[in-house]
Amino acid sequence: MTTVQETNLPGLLHRGKVRDTYDLGDGLLLMVATDRVSAFDVVLPTPIPSKGVALAALSAFWFRRTVQIIPNHLLYYPADEGLGTVSGAEWILGKSGLSEAAKDFLVKLPKPIAKRAMVVRRAQRVNVECVVRGYLAGSAWAEYQRSGTVQGIALPKGLREGDQFPQPLFTPTTKAEQGHDLPMTNQQLVQMVGRPLADELERKTVAVYQETQVYARTRGIIIADTKMEFGLVNGQLILIDELLTSDSSRFWDAGGWAPGKGQPNFDKQFVRDWLLQSGWDREPPAPALPKDVVEKTRRRYLEAYRLLTGQALHEG
Ligand SMILES: Nc1ncnc2c1ncn2[C@@H]1O[C@H](COP(=O)(O)OP(=O)(O)OP(=O)(O)O)[C@@H](O)[C@H]1O
Numbered sequence: 374m375t376t377v378q379e380t381n382l383p384g385l386l387h388r389g390k391v392r393d394t395y396d397l398g399d400g401l402l403l404m405v406a407t408d409r410v411s412a413f414d415v416v417l418p419t420p421i422p423s424k425g426v427a428l429a430a431l432s433a434f435w436f437r438r439t440v441q442i443i444p445n446h447l448l449y450y451p452a453d454e455g456l457g458t459v460s461g462a463e464w465i466l467g468k469s470g471l472s473e474a475a476k477d478f479l480v481k482l483p484k485p486i487a488k489r490a491m492v493v494r495r496a497q498r499v500n501v502e503c504v505v506r507g508y509l510a511g512s513a514w515a516e517y518q519r520s521g522t523v524q525g526i527a528l529p530k531g532l533r534e535g536d537q538f539p540q541p542l543f544t545p546t547t548k549a550e551q552g553h554d555l556p557m558t559n560q561q562l563v564q565m566v567g568r569p570l571a572d573e574l575e576r577k578t579v580a581v582y583q584e585t586q587v588y589a590r591t592r593g594i595i596i597a598d599t600k601m602e603f604g605l606v607n608g609q610l611i612l613i614d615e616l617l618t619s620d621s622s623r624f625w626d627a628g629g630w631a632p633g634k635g636q637p638n639f640d641k642q643f644v645r646d647w648l649l650q651s652g653w654d655r656e657p658p659a660p661a662l663p664k665d666v667v668e669k670t671r672r673r674y675l676e677a678y679r680l681l682t683g684q685a686l687h688e689g
C-alpha cells in the first residue's frame with residue numbers, strides 16, 4: 374500500500390483537485406489520479422492510501438466496457454502490464470511524434486505513479502459536467518423537498534430519498550473554475566454548445582448510464598447518479614476525464630437499498646457525513662480526517678472496485 378498525495382515530476386501541466394496532468398506532446402497527456410480526496414469542492418489535507426490506484430483502475434475498466442457506445446480518451450494504462458511490455462506501450466513508445474524526452478519520462482515513471490496513471494488523448498474539453506441521475510439523492514433530494522422538482526423538472530409527488538426515477542434524468546452543470554458548479558437549464562446548455570451537441574451530450578450520457586447501471590446491478594451495486602465529461606478531438610465527441618468512479622458517482626449497496634433515508638454506499642458519502650458532523654462550514658481549509666475515517670474510506674474504494682469488476686485490486 375502506497376500513498377501519492379502530489380506528484381512532482383518535471384513538466385506538470387495542471388494540478389486539479391485530484392488529478393495531476395503532464396503534457397507528453399503530440400496530443401497526448403499523462404493523467405495521474407493521486408490519493409487526494411475532495412469533498413464539497415475542497416481538497417482535504419489528508420490523502421486516502423491507494424485511492425488513486427482504485428480510481429484509475431475503475432475508470433480503465435469502464436472505458437473499455439463502454440467504448441461501443443462512445444469512444445474515449447484512454448490510450449494506455451500502465452498498471453495493466455508495466456510500461457514497455459505490452460502492445461499499447463509499444464505503440465505509444467513507437468509513436469513518431471512523441472519526443473525522446475517524453476518516451477524517457479514514460480519509461481521511467483516511478484511505480485506508485487504508474488499504478489495511478491493513464492496516457493490519454495488531449496481533447497478540447499466541453500465545459501459541462503454531464504450529470505445523470507437514476508435515483509433521488511444529494512442536491513436533487515434537497516431541491517425536491519423544497520419545490521417538488523429536480524433541476525426545474527417537475528416530478529411525481531411523494532417520492533422518498535433514494536427512490537428510483539421512472540427514467541434517468543440528465544441534469545448538467547457548469548464547470549466552475551473556482552468554487553461550486555451551477556445547475557444548467559436545457560436552454561443554457563443549448564446556448565453554450567448549440568442544439569446538436571447538447572442533444573448528443575444528453576443521449577450519450579444517458580446511454581452510458583443505462584448500460585453500466587444494468588451491469589452494476591448484476592454485481593450488487595446501484596449507480597444512483599454519476600458525472601461524465603466530454604471533449605472533442607478532430608471534431609469527434611469522446612468521453613474524457615474519469616468514468617464511473619467512487620469520486621464521480623454514488624454507488625449504493627443494492628442489497629441494503631431502502632428508500633426513505635440515506636443509503637449504504639461505497640462512495641465518498643462516508644467522508645461527507647464525517648465532515649458535516651465535525652461542524653466544518655464547508656469553507657477551506659477542511660479539517661484533517663481521523664485515522665479510522667481514512668481506513669474506512671480506503672476500504673470503501675477498494676470494495677467498490679472489487680464488487681464492480683469481480684477482482685481484488687492490486688494496490689501495489
Ligand atoms: N482528455 C482530456 N483532455 C483535456 N482535459 C482533460 C482530459 N481529461 C480530463 N481533463 C481535465 O483534466 C482535469 C482533471 O483533474 P481533476 O479532475 O483533478 O480537476 P478538478 O479539480 O476536478 O477540476 P475540474 O473542476 O476542472 O474537473 C479536469 O479539469 C478535466 O476536465
Ligand SMILES: [Mg+2]
Nearest residue numbers: 389390391614
Ligand atoms: Mg474533476
